[in-house]
Amino acid sequence: RNNPGVVDIPNIIDVGKDKRGDDLLQNAHASDFQWDDAPTLAFPSISTSDFQFNQEKASDVIVETVADFVRKVDNVRLILVDLSPKSKMLSLVKGKASKAKVDTSRFSTHTGDxxxxxxxxxxxxxxxxxxxxxxxxxxxxxxxxxxxxAGGEALEISTKEQAETISPGTSVLVPVPKTSVLYQREGVTYVIHVLGPNMNPQRPNCLKDDYVKGCKILRDAYTSLFENFASLTR
Ligand code: AR6
Known part of the structure; x- marks a missing residue:
């Protein structure tokens, strides 16, 4: 293996062959990924739902930081995930990534949990x-x-061992204990918690529509996330 940093994965071998195999083809690029051939990070769109960050601006930040990362770091893959097939974030990012010619073998989007x-x-x-x-x-x-x-109490404890709190624009890398369903069922070995900028007045540290600060914090958040991910592959 080229990436000794991410070796501790359970032996799940039926990738792409589950009962919804045909549906997988609709997630075009994601379904091309081979089991175990590159460390892969799946991430949600940070701040654009509960934290009410503008989706156009957030999609610019995602495409910029992803493009930058895949240019710099070899043999890793990133997948932006959202729950709904109608996700505006996924379609914005797909369109902008394609315009920016981001390598589709390194970055894709996926609809699902x-x-x-x-x-x-x-x-x-x-x-x-x-x-x-x-x-x-x-x-x-x-x-x-x-x-x-999904992570259960094991993930809570593991998270507490790493940090009690987190500041906007930063991330915390947490190993997923082997007792956790996330590890056993899904083969997830790390969760990276990311705190994005908040534009929701009902939540702490609201930036009150200051998108100069907001975009900077969002950029810092993704950069920190991708750096933590890359640290696992070194
Ligand atoms: N799988 C994939 N994507 C999901 C899932 C899922 N199971 N659930 C939601 N999303 P949000 P934020 C997408 O609101 O805006 C929390 O209460 C969702 O559609 O989870 O950063 C925290 O405790 C959206 O695209 O995060 C914080 O207080 C994206 O995930 C606050 O919300 C992020 O939506 C953070 O707000």
Whole structure:
């Protein structure tokens, strides 16, 4: 293997052959990925739902930071995931990534639940990102609730061992314990919690539509996420 950093994965060999195999073809690029051939990070669109960040601006930041990352780091793959086939973020990012000629063998989008990428999506992503809250607490809805619920108490404990809180624009790398369903069922070995900028007045640290600050924090958040991911492959 070229990437000794991400070796500790369970032996799941039926990728792409589950009962929804035909549906997988609709996720064109993602379905081309081979089991185990490159460390793969699946990530949600940070800040664009509960944190109400402008989706056009967020899609620019995603495409910029992804393009930059795949140019610099070899043999890794990134997949932007969202739940709904009608996701505006996925279509914005797909369009902009294609315009920017981002290598489709390195970056793709996928519709589905980020906590069931293997069992429902036929993908193997060793690492998944979470759009977290500053206390790194479970619940609260969105992808954070889904990841903590799939990760179970083991993920909560493992998260606490790494950090108690997180600041906007940064991320925390957390090993997924082998006892966790996320590890056993999905083959996820790390979760990277990311705190993005918040534009929702009902949530802490609201930036009140200051998109100069907001875009900078969002860029920092993705850069930190991708750097943490790359550190696993070195
Ligand atoms: N799989 C894939 N994508 C998902 C899933 C899932 N299971 N669930 C949601 N998304 P959000 P934020 C997408 O609101 O805006 C939490 O309460 C969703 O469609 O989860 O950064 C935290 O505790 C959207 O595209 O995160 C924070 O307080 C993306 O994930 C706050 O929300 C992010 O939506 C963070 O807000």
């Amino acid at each position: 980020i906590t069931r990428l293997h069992t429902e999506g036929g993908l193997h992503c060793n690492v998944i990102a979470n759009a977290a809250n500053w206390r790194l607490k479970p619940g609260g809805g969105g992808v954070n609730a889904a990841i903590f619920s």
